[in-house]
Amino acid sequence: MPTLVLLHGGGPGVDAATNWAGVRSRFAADFPCLAPDLLGFGSRIAGTAGLRGPHAWAIARARQVLDLLDHHGLDRVHLVGNSAAGGAAALALLAVAPHRVERAVVMGGAGTGPPPTAVPFYDKPTRASMRATLGRLVADESGHEELLAELTELRLKHALRPAAEGAFRAMFADTAGGPPPVDLAKITTPVLALHGERDRVQPVAVSERLAEALPDGHLHVVAGAGHWIHVDRPDEFTKLVGEFLSA
Template identity: 30%
Template structure:
């Protein structure tokens, strides 16, 4: 049986280096990890899926909880024969990575939590996410993409990065994005999980991120038993695209520690 998710699997040969799995955020696709695929696939296996409802993966209308996304990733890793890895996620992807840690922590050598936060949704947030899901189904993605572009990346970001981010958002299925928003509104609280995490973690955040501010990253760093915190200056919600050299340096140092 072919895997449910579309994905890139770079450098799948045998290596002493731990594989890296990259989980994108909303409303993006696996192309948001191009700078990391280019940097790290030269010497290690790097896997980047399109989540259910995004990119080239099939759309499931209705509600897709984070647990379903985590099951999809676990199924993909089973299909690819990956029994241990570093799981890296950004924003919603970070919350999916936390869900994966809750479900199959024995597979995970380390977590990378970028521009994300572990708390459950507030009642206001539940209403807001469901209202946005309704809007995307009614209007499509373009108006939303135009509105949030300069919060996803900083207003001063490189024009090519802005264009890439806008393309990802407008190419996303409204049904897929809405289903993920409804599922994300139902997410559990992962703070206790992080406080008991038995593996190292890297927390990364853009200094100018307004969705998940530096204070959220500092709180995660303080709660985690074994973590490093890296604040990327000159970036907002997508530091891996806005400042790839600095993001890759922090990620590379973390991976080198785990390879050791």
């Protein structure tokens, strides 16, 4: 059974452990799992100077994952990539090293939608704005009050670490002359695009276009879920991912 590499999302203060806490143990029953902190987050904030713009970051993270696979002696893996960090890194990896990936699942548009009009949290770095930023990621905040309160404290601490803001702003910076976007038409790996029906970060149309552009793309819209499908619908999420990766 190929190892499953879980690539977390790109919200302020995120890390792999908190992103996948609710579902990693479910996957571990069927797949060996790796869940690294991606460049610019968690334990990997340092050493990212010079990276600017979403495409440069996606490629750098793809190379980070390739180094991780080499370190563990893994020839081929499955990927699950969350949103504009993990999802974009997954697509970049499929473009630069398709022979290393068996199948991939991406979530919330995988960074292929329009960039944010404002920088989440960092334009007003307070506890209240962190809570509001996290609240937008679920469909119904009232069902996750305890989790959102816990994550607000954890991610506020991480987001205010030295260099975290600079790295985050560089990820979404406008840049000219950088690497071009991934050519989706050249990705032949089977990819499942998951999108929450009630996503308040990116509209479902973003994943519709993504699935249509991929030669072997598949779309599943999860009813009642927001941007955090794995939080809003963990049972359905793990079932959909498991079935696709095992097909």
